[in-house]
Structures are given as C-alpha cells and as structure tokens.
Amino acid sequence: TQSTRPQRLLGAVQKNATRGDPRSVVQAIDQFCRQKEWAMNVGDEKGCILDSVVSEVNPATVLELGTYCGYSTVRIASLLPPHAKLITLEFNPDFAAIARQVIAWAGLEDKVHLVEGASGDWIPKMTEQFGVKTFDLVFLDHWKDRYLPDTMLMEECGLLRKGSILLADNVICPGTPDYLEYVRSSPRYESQYFKSHLEYTKVEDGLEKSVFLG
Numbered sequence: 001t002q003s004t005r006p007q008r009l010l011g012a013v014q015k016n017a018t019r020g021d022p023r024s025v026v027q028a029i030d031q032f033c034r035q036k037e038w039a040m041n042v043g044d045e046k047g048c049i050l051d052s053v054v055s056e057v058n059p060a061t062v063l064e065l066g067t068y069c070g071y072s073t074v075r076i077a078s079l080l081p082p083h084a085k086l087i088t089l090e091f092n093p094d095f096a097a098i099a100r101q102v103i104a105w106a107g108l109e110d111k112v113h114l115v116e117g118a119s120g121d122w123i124p125k126m127t128e129q130f131g132v133k134t135f136d137l138v139f140l141d142h143w144k145d146r147y148l149p150d151t152m153l154m155e156e157c158g159l160l161r162k163g164s165i166l167l168a169d170n171v172i173c174p175g176t177p178d179y180l181e182y183v184r185s186s187p188r189y190e191s192q193y194f195k196s197h198l199e200y201t202k203v204e205d206g207l208e209k210s211v212f213l214g
C-alpha cells in the first residue's frame, strides 16, 4: 500500500538523522522538505524566529497547538531548561503516531507530552489532567480558524498569566485575520509581527508574538 507523506518524512529522519540529536532531526526534515516533498512544518526560516523567542522566554511550561509531525515540537523541546514541560495537542491520530516517533528519535520524549485530541476539548482540562496552572509560552500552529476561539478559551480557563507569550504561525499564509485583529487591537495584548516566508517557499508569511498583559 502507498505510504503517506508523514511516513516518508519519518523515513528520512530515521535514515539521515542521528538518534538523540535534535538538530540533526530538524536538519533531516528541512532537507526532505526542500529536496523531496513540501510539508507544513514551521520550517527553517520561521524556525529560527521560533528558537529565538523560546530562548528569550526560557519557559517552564509550553503548550503547542497542532503537532503535525513534531518538527516544531523538537525545535522547542531541544531548547527547554531541564524540568520544563511541553504539552502538544494533535487530533489526527496518524500524524500523532508519526510525531511520537520523530520526538523519540530526537531523544526528547521525557520533555514532551503529546496528547491526541482537539484543542477545544483539552484546553479546559489542562489543569486537572496535567497540573498546569498557566503557560509561559503557547505556540499556535493548528487550524487557522481555531487560533482566536482557543485564545479566548485559554483566557477563560485562566491558563494565561501576566507576561504569557503567544506565538502564532501562518498569520499571513494561510492567514488568521480574526486572530490578528484581536491581539493587535485588544488592550490586553502587546503584539509584534515577525515578517518571514511560508516554509520552504518565497511566499510571504510571518509569526505574531503577543504578550498577555493580564
């Protein structure tokens, strides 16, 4: 039977990356996506911006919405301090299965909790299920029309504290207009746009970094 693109991406990791070496996993995926098949990872260019924000925040608790194959999960987890936790939500079971193996190949399974399910169902359960009070950093990279409702849900559930950082992928392409309008006009957020390109292309895209002011 035909393999899927995520399965071929995992194959490229297992063939070209060194077990336990997150940077080689990231490099193997970027090479696969540039030379073989495009895939919707945040990619190397926006990935550098992601890395700089993670390093600056130095978060103890991170929530990622939309794991896909685990590329950004590996980038973020490889930069976390020793006892930090990254919870990543993915509702497609096939993608989740691939992501688990990519994260394991990078040797980061102890820092990452991959939850199979939809953000709308799991955000209200974060505290009771994982003992998380608030998130220091949230990386939004799931369905683009879920960024705004899930941000409001996180506010309602008290998961954001003064200084929590939201970093959103794809705010230009495919685009998240309602989310952008909200974080840029709300007095409760201080927003900044990082202009970049859609992964592995010359098309404009960017990341929006928003600080929750409480």
Ligand SMILES: C[C@H](C[C@H]1O[C@@H](n2cnc3c(N)ncnc32)[C@H](O)[C@@H]1O)NC(=O)c1cc(-c2ccc(F)cc2)cc(O)c1O
Binding pocket: 040, 041, 042, 065, 066, 067, 068, 069, 089, 090, 091, 092, 095, 117, 118, 119, 120, 141, 142, 143, 144, 146, 169, 170, 173, 174, 198, 199
């Ligand atoms: C949405 C996907 C990423 C993943 O998110 C999971 N997901 C969804 N909704 C939920 C939820 N509510 N809860 C948990 N997981 C959830 C899903 O299953 C995918 O695996 N990302 C994209 O579609 C995406 C698309 C493009 C793109 C850009 C130009 C084009 F011409 C074509 C595609 C670029 C990107 O950078 C993306 O990120």
Ligand SMILES: [Mg+2]
Binding pocket: 040, 041, 042, 141, 169, 170
């Ligand atoms: Mg994305």
